[in-house]
Amino acid sequence: xxxxxxxxxxxxxxxxxxxxxxxxxxxxxxxxxxxxxxxxxxxxxxxxxxxxxxxxxxxxxxxxxxxxxxxxxxxxxxxxxxxxxxxxxxxxxxxxxxxxxxxxxxxxxxxxxxxxxxxxxxxxxxxxxxxxxxxxxxxxxxxxxxxxxxxxxxxxxxxxxxxxxxxxxxxxxxxxxxxxxxxxxxxxxxxxxxxxxxxxxxxxxxxxxx
Numbered sequence: 001x002x003x004x005x006x007x008x009x010x011x012x013x014x015x016x017x018x019x020x021x022x023x024x025x026x027x028x029x030x031x032x033x034x035x036x037x038x039x040x041x042x043x044x045x046x047x048x049x050x051x052x053x054x055x056x057x058x059x060x061x062x063x064x065x066x067x068x069x070x071x072x073x074x075x076x077x078x079x080x081x082x083x084x085x086x087x088x089x090x091x092x093x094x095x096x097x098x099x100x101x102x103x104x105x106x107x108x109x110x111x112x113x114x115x116x117x118x119x120x121x122x123x124x125x126x127x128x129x130x131x132x133x134x135x136x137x138x139x140x141x142x143x144x145x146x147x148x149x150x151x152x153x154x155x156x157x158x159x160x161x162x163x164x165x166x167x168x169x170x171x172x173x174x175x176x177x178x179x180x181x182x183x184x185x186x187x188x189x190x191x192x193x194x195x196x197x198x199x200x201x202x203x204x205x206x207x208x209x210x
Contacts, residue, residue, distance in 0.1 A: 014186035084113030
């Protein structure tokens with residue numbers, strides 16, 4: 001498929017909301033998904049995987065504990081959207097300490113929030129988990145490793161880019177089944193049809209024929 005970044009952002013927002021995220025975090029998820037697509041990663045697949053982990057789990061992965069730079073989630077796993085929003089809000093902390101996040105679902109979703117934090121503090125930031133490394137200056141991304149579904153620990157710290165960023169993209173190319181699955185989550189936000197809405201949608205409920 002070949003989609004505009006606007007289409008991706010809108011679908012991601014509805015999908016996140018359909019998965020149970022409040023609208024504010026759904027908007028954050030949508031922007032993060034768009035940023036990943038724009039920077040050459042499969043943001044749609046990454047978001048879908050995270051939503052599947054979250055599906056049916058109340059209060060999934062909200063940041064419950066921050067202890068000297070170590071962040072933990074309330075359900076055992078840490079949601080990258082909730083943690084990422086907190087990261088961008090307290091970006092100035094990174095001038096003094098590294099941040100270690102434990103048991104992170106879909107750690108790649110932290111990268112766009114690190115980009116926001118990078119812009120706020122005026123320094124390149126690096127996220128390391130397992131054998132993967134992502135470095136951003138706020139606009140561009142350097143990435144090596146794999147897009148793991150889960151990380152026992154992801155660490156955010158200052159680190160300079162090497163000058164070999166991924167080429168920026170103006171379109172997104174999700175797999176058809178990934179896109180369909182995202183839209184299945186989005187459909188949960190739609191109000192069910194009623195007799196009245198079906199009547200109005202048809203224009204006229206009675207036949208004009210004699």
